[in-house]
Amino acid sequence: MSSTNPNMINFITGNKNKLAETRAILGDVVQLSNQNIEILEIQGSLEEIARDKCQKAALAVNGPVLTEDSALEFRALKGLPGPYIKCFYSALGNDGLHKLLAAYDDKVATAVCTFAFSAGPGSEPLLFQGRTQGKIVPKRGEGGFGFDPIFEVDGQTYAEMSITHKNMVSERSKALEKLQNWLRNTV
Numbered sequence: 001m002s003s004t005n006p007n008m009i010n011f012i013t014g015n016k017n018k019l020a021e022t023r024a025i026l027g028d029v030v031q032l033s034n035q036n037i038e039i040l041e042i043q044g045s046l047e048e049i050a051r052d053k054c055q056k057a058a059l060a061v062n063g064p065v066l067t068e069d070s071a072l073e074f075r076a077l078k079g080l081p082g083p084y085i086k087c088f089y090s091a092l093g094n095d096g097l098h099k100l101l102a103a104y105d106d107k108v109a110t111a112v113c114t115f116a117f118s119a120g121p122g123s124e125p126l127l128f129q130g131r132t133q134g135k136i137v138p139k140r141g142e143g144g145f146g147f148d149p150i151f152e153v154d155g156q157t158y159a160e161m162s163i164t165h166k167n168m169v170s171e172r173s174k175a176l177e178k179l180q181n182w183l184r185n186t187v
């Protein structure tokens with residue numbers, strides 16, 4: 001990966017919360033620049049969506065890129081909303097997301113974070129995925145963003161946790177640990 005500066009990676013995202021959290025987890029080890037490029041996200045599996053988004057981002061900037069996709073899988077709904085959580089969240093909000101499970105006893109959900117890195121256009125993206133299991137509860141807590149107030153892990157919602165605590169248990173931190181290991185061993 002000689003063409004890539006390991007200390008500066010271009011993270012393509014329009015989500016400022018995602019960017020801040022990723023920077024906080026990576027600390028000084030890996031610096032992230034950021035570009036917000038509107039990328040049309042396809043339908044498919046988490047991995048297909050992540051690969052496609054990363055390839056499109058690499059083409060758009062004509063260079064190395066990092067992208068990320070978040071998903072929230074409800075076990076009772078056979079994995080839905082999954083990668084379509086953004087549409088569901090925008091349409092229903094957290095109260096509506098919680099109500100989706102009203103008819104089911106099973107409130108288990110898994111948050112999934114998939115980072116994808118491409119060394120440039122035509123270079124197959126590498127995926128780094130982290131998963132955290134929790135359950136969907138009525139919203140609690142003031143912190144965080146997105147579905148944080150209704151996603152509970154070990155008795156606390158993400159919105160009730162400090163950023164440091166969330167970053168110790170979150171799917172994003174697990175995915176970034178894999179990315180960091182890869183960077184350490186590759187560069």
Ligand SMILES: O=c1[nH]c(=O)c2ncn([C@@H]3O[C@H](COP(=O)(O)OP(=O)(O)OP(=O)(O)O)[C@@H](O)[C@H]3O)c2[nH]1
Nearest residue numbers: 012013014015068069070085086089145146147148
């Ligand atoms: O409670 C949360 N805790 C998190 O840690 C988290 N990370 C992402 N999300 C939300 O899940 C959807 C993913 O959509 P997504 O992956 O396409 O991201 P995005 O469109 O916001 O940004 P990007 O695609 O430009 O990177 C968006 O609604 C995000 O707000 C989270 N919600």
Ligand SMILES: [Mg+2]
Nearest residue numbers: 014041069086
């Ligand atoms: Mg998106």
